[in-house]
Structures are given as C-alpha cells and as structure tokens.
Amino acid sequence: MKKKTPYHVLRMPLMLFMLIVGFAAMYVANTASNINLSSGWLTHYSDITQMWQEQIIFGGLLAEEVLLWLGDWLIRRGRLWLLLPQLGFAISTTVALTNQMPVLFFGVIPTMAIEIINLYSRPKQALGYLAGVSLLIWLVYAAYNGWLQGVAVLVGLVFMLLVVIAYWRFFQQQQAARQRAEDLVSELKIAYSQVEESTVRTERQRVARELHDTLTQGLAGTVMQLEAAQAFLQAGKDDRALEVIQGATGIARDTLRDTRLTLTDLRATSEQSLTARLELLAEAFMKNYHLEVSVKMNYVPDYSGAQLTEINRIVSEALINVVKHTDTKQAIVRGESLEDIFRLQVIDFGEGAVMKKKSGHFGMQGMHERATALDGALTVVSTPGEGTTVTLTMPVTKKEQL
Structure with missing residues (x-):
C-alpha cells in the first residue's frame, strides 16, 4: 500500500494558491460592469453593492484559509470535516456572487481535487462526486447568467480539469518513485545486515584460527611437557x-606473548587509522618482547578497515620474524605515499639473516599472500651485518572487501 503525503506538506502551497485566487476575485469585483444587476439569486431580494461583495469575498477567503490551516486537526476527526465546508464555500459563492463565482470556483474545486488525491488511497470515487457537484454548480451558473457565459466558464473548467489530471499523474509518478526508493532502501538494509553478519562470521573464524595457532597449540604443548615431567x-x-x-615454562611464556599479540591485533581493528594500529602493535612488542619499534608515517591513504587490518598483520608478522631470527632490540616501521603508490617498510638492525618462506602463523608465505590480497607486492632485502628491510608496495585505491 502506498503511503499518503502528509497534509502539512500541502497546506502552505494550497493557502498561497487560494490567496492568489482571492486577489483575482477582488480584482473582478472592482472592475466588472453592471455588477449589481447580475449578482445571483439574491438579486430577486436586494442589490449587493461592490463593498458588500468585496466583504463577502474577503470573508469567504478568510474562512477557506482557516480551513486549510486547521486541515490536520480536521482530518483527524474525518476527511469530510475538511472537504464539505470547502464545498459549501464554492456553492455559496455561486448563489451570492454569480459574477465572481468563476474565479473563486476555479480556486476551490482544484484545491479540493488535490486534497482528495492526497488524502484518499483510491480517490477516483471521491473525484467523481466532486466532478458531479461541480457540473451541477456550473449548470446553475449557466441558467442564471446565460449559456454563452456558461460556455466560457466551461472552457475554464476543462482547463482546470486538465491541470488537476496533470497534477494527479505527476503525483502518481512521485509516489511510485518514492515507493521504489523505499524498496531500494529496504533492500540495502537487508544487504548491509547480510554483509555485517558475514563480516562477524569471518572475524569469528579468524579469531578461532588465531587462538588455535597460539593459545590452543601452546597449551597442548605445555600439557604434553607437564605429563612427561610427571612421568619422570x-x-x-x-x-x-x-x-x-623448564621447557614447559618457556612454552607457556611464548604462548602468553602470542596470545597478548593476538588480543592487541583484535584491539587494533577498532582503530580507524593505520598509525594508531601500528602504535598499539609497537606497544605490545615492547611489553612482550622488549623490542623497541619506532613508527613513522608520512601519509596514509584512505584505506578501508579490511585493508588496514591486512597491513597491520603484515607488520606484525615481520616484527615477529625480527624477534625470532635476530638479536636486535630496535626496529623501524615507516610509510609514505608516492603518487598512486603506498610503500611501507619494516627495518631491523640485526645480522641480516635471510628468512625463507614457510608455512605457519608468522611465516613469510602468509605475508606474501596478504600482500597479494592487497593488490601489492612484498620484497625482503637482507644485508649481512646491517639488517633486513621488508617492503610492502601497494596502490592507494580503497577496497572495502578483499
């Protein structure tokens, strides 16, 4: 079912339209000739002076403006509370102000038609009733003012009818466009919820893998060592x-360090900038491995959270390699953007041992796979006696999903 347009959206345009119609009626009252001799049925009883006709027009217009202003309140009591008084106003102008009737009539009837279109879900029947009443008013007007003048008024009525039909078609198109937009928003909400659920599910799987690689395997090794000690x-x-x-104690310490590093990685995913994530990582390596990591970021492109997470993990794995394969206590992480390329380097000052690609949580193979997912490349340059530099080169293009 299509939603109706709130009446308060229509109120001010309709009030302005009737105000213009009222000024037009005033102009007709001031310029029409022989106005006292053709002032409707009341001619049979008394002549109406121009001043009284202006007051009737002003009073009727004021009443119409008040009706439009109170439209929301009247509609809550019933739509006819708004429509019937306006219809009475149209009929009364026919009876009392025959010469000015076409001007006011052309204002009130289109106003009612627009209100009916917006207030009724199926306005055809109500518009049919309005058309019948309008035709009756026109017949009365033609009977008292002559058929020639009646035909002229009929031409104006047909023109106003075409205006209302054009508005109705435009209104239906707007309603259809609004409905399509609302359907699209609903579909986007569903798609967003599905993506969010998929992201949560993927993150849970990643956390499970991380804990399996660190905590579970570490605890399993510790248990095996303690069982062997018990046997001895x-x-x-x-x-x-x-x-x-003593060996079990060492395994437990390593497991504790790796678990802390995993938790640090999980905390980093909530940060919106790469610099903040890398500073958290540097803090964790200082506490767990006494490795002093200096972070220097010149400019980081507007990467998505998924990209930042992968970059952070590459740096984490590179630093773990520094801890495992070197005896240095210092490392530098620096990044810079060169035109459409972002380059990030992890530099240590160890003995320059070449690290081979191997499977495992912190292996070089995983680093290369993450770099490929980022549409980038990973290079490792090691100089004996000077240290090793791991360089990640990737485009500055933002990607929401990898």
Whole structure:
C-alpha cells in the first residue's frame, strides 16, 4: 500500500494558491460592469453593492484559509470535516456572487481535487462526486447568467480539469518513485545486515584460527611437557623432570606473548587509522618482547578497515620474524605515499639473516599472500651485518572487501 503525503506538506502551497485566487476575485469585483444587476439569486431580494461583495469575498477567503490551516486537526476527526465546508464555500459563492463565482470556483474545486488525491488511497470515487457537484454548480451558473457565459466558464473548467489530471499523474509518478526508493532502501538494509553478519562470521573464524595457532597449540604443548615431567618424577628422574618443566615454562611464556599479540591485533581493528594500529602493535612488542619499534608515517591513504587490518598483520608478522631470527632490540616501521603508490617498510638492525618462506602463523608465505590480497607486492632485502628491510608496495585505491 502506498503511503499518503502528509497534509502539512500541502497546506502552505494550497493557502498561497487560494490567496492568489482571492486577489483575482477582488480584482473582478472592482472592475466588472453592471455588477449589481447580475449578482445571483439574491438579486430577486436586494442589490449587493461592490463593498458588500468585496466583504463577502474577503470573508469567504478568510474562512477557506482557516480551513486549510486547521486541515490536520480536521482530518483527524474525518476527511469530510475538511472537504464539505470547502464545498459549501464554492456553492455559496455561486448563489451570492454569480459574477465572481468563476474565479473563486476555479480556486476551490482544484484545491479540493488535490486534497482528495492526497488524502484518499483510491480517490477516483471521491473525484467523481466532486466532478458531479461541480457540473451541477456550473449548470446553475449557466441558467442564471446565460449559456454563452456558461460556455466560457466551461472552457475554464476543462482547463482546470486538465491541470488537476496533470497534477494527479505527476503525483502518481512521485509516489511510485518514492515507493521504489523505499524498496531500494529496504533492500540495502537487508544487504548491509547480510554483509555485517558475514563480516562477524569471518572475524569469528579468524579469531578461532588465531587462538588455535597460539593459545590452543601452546597449551597442548605445555600439557604434553607437564605429563612427561610427571612421568619422570614418578620414575625418580628428578633432573630430567626439571628440564622438562623448564621447557614447559618457556612454552607457556611464548604462548602468553602470542596470545597478548593476538588480543592487541583484535584491539587494533577498532582503530580507524593505520598509525594508531601500528602504535598499539609497537606497544605490545615492547611489553612482550622488549623490542623497541619506532613508527613513522608520512601519509596514509584512505584505506578501508579490511585493508588496514591486512597491513597491520603484515607488520606484525615481520616484527615477529625480527624477534625470532635476530638479536636486535630496535626496529623501524615507516610509510609514505608516492603518487598512486603506498610503500611501507619494516627495518631491523640485526645480522641480516635471510628468512625463507614457510608455512605457519608468522611465516613469510602468509605475508606474501596478504600482500597479494592487497593488490601489492612484498620484497625482503637482507644485508649481512646491517639488517633486513621488508617492503610492502601497494596502490592507494580503497577496497572495502578483499
């Protein structure tokens, strides 16, 4: 079912239209000749002076403006409370002001027609009634003022009818366009909710993988070590049990560090800038591995959250490699944009050992796969005795999904 246009949207244009019609009627009252000799049925009783006709026009116009202003309140009580008084106004002008009737009549009837179109879901029947009453008023007018003048008024009525039909067609087109827009918005909301659900599901799967790679495997290794230590203790091999316990302690510490790093990565996804995410990462590496990471970002393009997450993980994996494969305690992360290319580098000052691609959570293979997903490339340059530089080069194009 199509929604109706609120009446308050129509109120001011209709009031302005009737005001213009009222001024036109005043002009006719001031310029028409022989106005006292052809002033409707009241001619049989008394002549109406020009001043009284102007007052009748002004009073009727004022009443019509008040009706339009109170339209919302009247409609809540019933639509006829708004329409019938206006129809009475149109009939009364026919009876009292025959010469001025066409001007006021041409204003009131189109106003009522527009109101009916907007207030009724199926306005054809109500418009039919209005057309019948209008025809009756015209017949009365023609009977008292002559058929020649009646034909002239009929031409004006036909013109106003065409105006109303044109408005009705325009109104229906606007209603159809509004309905299509509302349907499109509804479809977009559904699509957005589906994308949001898919994103949440993907994020849950990623968190599950992260915890499996860190916490689950670490705990499994710790449990195995402790079970072995228990077996050695039962066999009386205390020295061997102590060595196993020390190994389990080391595994637990590594697991704790990796878990903290995973939680830091999850926290970083809520940040909107790459610099903020990398600073969180630097803070985590300082606390967990005592690796001092300096972040220097010159300019970061307007990347999506998905892109920032992948870039952050590449940096995280590169820093983990620094911790695992070097003995340095300093690293630099710097980024800059050159025309349509963004370049990010992770530089360490270790011994320059070349890292091979291998499977695993922090392997080089994963870094290259993430770079490919970003439509970029990853290069590793290692100089013995000076250090290693990992460079990510990617376009500045924003991509919502990878």
